[in-house]
Amino acid sequence: MANESTFQLFTRSAFGLEPGCRVGVQFKALATPAALTRGELAPLDQHFDQLVFVARGATKLAAHASEDREQIVAFHFGGDIVSIPAEGLYSYTLTALVDTELLSFPAREFFDFAATEVSTSRALMDRLPRALHRCRDKAVALGQKSALERLAGFLLAMSERVGVTEGNVVILELPMSRRDIGDSIGLTIETVSRQLGALRDAGFIATQGRSRIALLDLEALRKSAGFAPLPTDISPQLGKFDLDQCDAVQARLPEPETGRI
Amino acid sequence: MANESTFQLFTRSAFGLEPGCRVGVQFKALATPAALTRGELAPLDQHFDQLVFVARGATKLAAHASEDREQIVAFHFGGDIVSIPAEGLYSYTLTALVDTELLSFPAREFFDFAATEVSTSRALMDRLPRALHRCRDKAVALGQKSALERLAGFLLAMSERVGVTEGNVVILELPMSRRDIGDSIGLTIETVSRQLGALRDAGFIATQGRSRIALLDLEALRKSAGFAPLPTDISPQLGKFDLDQCDAVQARLPEPETGRI
DNA sequence: CGCTTAATTGAGAGCCTTCAATCATCGTGG
DNA sequence: CCACGATGATTGAAGGCTCTCAATTAAGCG
Numbered sequence: 001m002a003n004e005s006t007f008q009l010f011t012r013s014a015f016g017l018e019p020g021c022r023v024g025v026q027f028k029a030l031a032t033p034a035a036l037t038r039g040e041l042a043p044l045d046q047h048f049d050q051l052v053f054v055a056r057g058a059t060k061l062a063a064h065a066s067e068d069r070e071q072i073v074a075f076h077f078g079g080d081i082v083s084i085p086a087e088g089l090y091s092y093t094l095t096a097l098v099d100t101e102l103l104s105f106p107a108r109e110f111f112d113f114a115a116t117e118v119s120t121s122r123a124l125m126d127r128l129p130r131a132l133h134r135c136r137d138k139a140v141a142l143g144q145k146s147a148l149e150r151l152a153g154f155l156l157a158m159s160e161r162v163g164v165t166e167g168n169v170v171i172l173e174l175p176m177s178r179r180d181i182g183d184s185i186g187l188t189i190e191t192v193s194r195q196l197g198a199l200r201d202a203g204f205i206a207t208q209g210r211s212r213i214a215l216l217d218l219e220a221l222r223k224s225a226g227f228a229p230l231p232t233d234i235s236p237q238l239g240k241f242d243l244d245q246c247d248a249v250q251a252r253l254p255e256p257e258t259g260r261i
Numbered sequence: 262m263a264n265e266s267t268f269q270l271f272t273r274s275a276f277g278l279e280p281g282c283r284v285g286v287q288f289k290a291l292a293t294p295a296a297l298t299r300g301e302l303a304p305l306d307q308h309f310d311q312l313v314f315v316a317r318g319a320t321k322l323a324a325h326a327s328e329d330r331e332q333i334v335a336f337h338f339g340g341d342i343v344s345i346p347a348e349g350l351y352s353y354t355l356t357a358l359v360d361t362e363l364l365s366f367p368a369r370e371f372f373d374f375a376a377t378e379v380s381t382s383r384a385l386m387d388r389l390p391r392a393l394h395r396c397r398d399k400a401v402a403l404g405q406k407s408a409l410e411r412l413a414g415f416l417l418a419m420s421e422r423v424g425v426t427e428g429n430v431v432i433l434e435l436p437m438s439r440r441d442i443g444d445s446i447g448l449t450i451e452t453v454s455r456q457l458g459a460l461r462d463a464g465f466i467a468t469q470g471r472s473r474i475a476l477l478d479l480e481a482l483r484k485s486a487g488f489a490p491l492p493t494d495i496s497p498q499l500g501k502f503d504l505d506q507c508d509a510v511q512a513r514l515p516e517p518e519t520g521r522i
Numbered sequence: 523c524g525c526t527t528a529a530t531t532g533a534g535a536g537c538c539t540t541c542a543a544t545c546a547t548c549g550t551g552g
Numbered sequence: 553c554c555a556c557g558a559t560g561a562t563t564g565a566a567g568g569c570t571c572t573c574a575a576t577t578a579a580g581c582g
Binding site for chain 2: 049063065066069070071073083085088089090107111112114115116118119121122124125126128129131132133135136137138139140142143144145185186226227
Binding site: 146147187188190191194209210 | 578
């Protein structure tokens with residue numbers, strides 16, 4: 001049964017737990033599974049915070065600033081845990097970019113159980129700050145960077161998440177539209193398109209169809225993104241997945257690794 | 262001794278712990294106290310994530326995007342816990358806005374200990390998501406809002422933090438400069454000044470000297486900030502302090518409460 | 523193959539920034 | 553207590569970057 005395997009993905013890949021253990025059983029009682037098709041909204045209760053585990057697929061978390069302004073706050077892929085606030089200043093929606101399976105939890109009860117177990121607590125204390133730091137990086141981009149810098153940063157961040165390295169280049173198969181990209185980095189679709197053209201004209205990327213982009217020169221993209229040169233000393237690389245890992249503008253750019261642990 | 266009282270503030274107000282308890286003792290061994298004067302940088306080791314408890318005073322956490330671009334990611338006041346990332350895409354600095362006392366911890370070890378105690382785990386699972394959600398609200402403002410909206414949102418957020426209600430108006434005694442405000446909401450000091458003038462001309466605020474601002478019409482400011490009208494149903498108000506509570510653009514605007522628990 | 527939707531491209535407008543000068547504030551020293 | 557100087561804030565004018573509006577082109581699907 002799909003729900004069963006989804007739940008096992010959750011306990012094991014997210015927390016390294018056996019599904020049958022105590023908190024595993026407690027979590028299972030809280031979990032609401034959902035299978036979404038491309039474009040579908042996750043059913044959320046706006047009255048309280050929620051935690052959503054994305055088992056398979058890809059999603060966007062969007063805040064609605066007004067009728068016609070939305071800010072995509074993070075993209076998520078399989079293995080991510082999303083923290084979704086209750087309706088506050090803005091209302092948030094989680095939308096599937098492709099067919100997606102997920103598990104929803106009410107945050108309060110989830111944390112109540114999680115706090116009783118050292119391993120889950122510790123795992124959350126890894127993921128939550130990481131999500132926060134990614135959100136900060138995004139805020140820096142939105143607050144300080146030009147259109148070109150944001151787009152280059154976005155592409156580099158995506159290369160970390162969904163990039164496939166083929167020889168010297170990284171191939172991206174983006175599940176999101178230009179509008180989604182624009183809503184994520186605070187630009188209009190036209191500006192996204194123009195800056196994409198600029199990067200293409202510069203020879204840094206190549207495009208193919210609507211969703212395939214090849215990154216031809218990562219170092220040039222790093223410069224375009226306005227990132228300082230790589231730090232001289234080797235900072236420890238934590239390869240693990242994270243809450244909201246994909247906060248759009250974020251790229252560590254180590255030697256391109258295969259990825260996911 | 263100052264350090265002793267600072268530490269008690271930490272254990273008690275942040276976590277509701279007695280200083281002598283097991284984790285209390287463990288935390289104490291990790292803690293590095295510091296007393297900063299206005300303008301001084303907190304001594305931070307950029308090689309690993311840190312957690313800083315602001316016991317007294319006010320600080321700004323800034324990311325340095327380049328030589329002359331910095332984004333203030335959050336302001337903090339007494340009782341706040343700040344999560345500071347190791348150097349990644351950007352380097353971060355924590356600066357005292359006024360004379361400030363704080364306690365620094367290496368994040369990893371702190372979390373290792375915290376995870377072993379249910380109450381501290383649970384407290385962090387309140388604070389961390391809250392900080393994340395505030396950062397998201399900030400990202401929305403930076404990505405989608407106009408200068409006027411951002412400034413109005415900033416003032417409303419500050420009213421929640423340092424506002425003193427006097428009859429119908431809220432008085433702000435801002436500890437940060439115009440530059441800090443601009444760096445926080447992604448504008449230049451000139452634009453901040455101009456929009457402040459616009460709000461003054463509209464009669465929504467009044468200014469006095471460099472740092473005192475009176476909010477004369479909260480509802481008008483809410484409109485100026487581009488916030489939707491208050492939600493119809495009463496969502497539960499959690500009055501507790503939070504990690505990075507002051508993520509600049511954020512305002513819940515309940516009945517103006519005296520504040521701090 | 524044709525249609526619908528998404529993406530690209532162009533021209534003009536608007537908002538914020540940049541550059542520059544003036545003014546105000548506040549701390550300091552007389 | 554006041555005058556002064558330094559720093560911060562305000563105000564003005566010009567320019568640039570991104571948005572808006574519009575038209576065209578391309579992509580993907582039936």
